[in-house]
Amino acid sequence: MSYEIKQDGKFKFIEEGEGEPLLLLHGLFGALSNFKDLIEYFSRSYKVIVPMLPLLEMDLLHTSVGGLQKFVQKFVEHRKYNNIHLLGNSLGGHVALVYILKHPEKIKTLTLTGSSGLFENGMGDTYPKRGDKEYIRKKTELTFYDPAMATDELVNEVFEITNNRIKVIKIIALAKSAIRNNLGDELKEIKQPTCLIWGNNDGITPPFVAEEFHKLIPNSELHFIDKCGHAPMMEVPQEFNKVLETFLASHKKELPVV
Template identity: 45%
Template sequence: MKRNVILLHGLFGGLSNWEKVITHFQNDFNIHIPLLPIYNQHRENILEYLVSFLQHTIDSGQMEKVILVGNSLGGHVAIIYAHRYPQRVEKLVLTGSSGLYENYTVGSYIRRKDYFYLKERIEYTFYDPAVATATLIEEVMLTLADDQKCIRIIKTAQTTQRNYVTALLPQISMPVLLIWGAEDKITPPDVAREFKKSLPDSTLVFLSRCGHAPMMERPEEFNKLLEDFIC
């Protein structure tokens, strides 16, 4: 029986972020890429809401155990879920995860109609600015053009920056792989080292010439590391 892998995207991420991972693993694993309901209206803390959504996704899919792979916000959600439901998580993979420190302040106002400003902020995510394609920039601008979505993004970013997982990490006992961009400017290398120090059973690998989204910027190396860890 194929094992279940759940890929969790970041705040400005989407299903397309995992395209190379899906292609590489889809024949050997059941790959699930839920679209995190960041823009839904709800009364809960957004992280609690997303953890509940993940729990519903796993239950409704009748998955007894899963491998969680989370980037940025997705990693934050995966950490909380793995701590709360350790019996449901076989292995955990974090890449550029939030939860300790993020060098990316989102205030109450985003210059969402300023193409060149947004282009610069999106390029900041990567080591190679060419990864921030015109299509990617246009997708972000389209999202931010929606008033309600923009508000939800601001609130989500502010919540994650106030929510620290430091106390949870020593209690996460399953194997954890940390795949980190050596040039990640949003969650810098020291953040990865802090995760490594606090997680009891963890392995840390840095990818050179790589920023905040290794599965997009260094997909071959990312997939090889992931394959060695979960196969």
């Protein structure tokens, strides 16, 4: 199922359904398609919003976790969202963490899956020579427990990005920014209910990272999914949606008794 990409000012985004806002932030090599199963499922009872993060469109000075957080801040203000259920995968989780620490009054719940912010394995010690598609395929496969999830379409998307010199420079800038921006000392300040949904076979942000988030974020719950890598909402959408639905339902606005 494809969704209409809306434009409001400089912002491009998907917005489907009605109800409390559920705002989704994708990762470094992520795209709106990463959330297609989640959008379809949750737009029945929530207003599901997926902004297109300008990962490779910002000037180099602002190509950072902080720069992305400011973009999300401006998007939320422009669209006048409040009481947001915020969810982030990978780098999107990191951006969500920085946002909630700066604007806690806007956020009702937080969900992280495969989030950076404490530790992550990047593309590796070496960066690919441009044009090395087989290298890109192998690295893309490492995102998942099942390498077949790295479809030709997905590999081609990543290959196109890494075959552009300026885009590669910006990817490296974002990856370095994520490593520098360690949030370990600040996570205790997060008061909102937080759901951690992690792949038991995540090789990029391994399970011990989820356990550390769980220890540091006071009001958090942790769920591991077996046979699942770095992007549970793509690889095991049914299990992911079930965990998320239970968590969100327990914090949904209760209607007054008439």
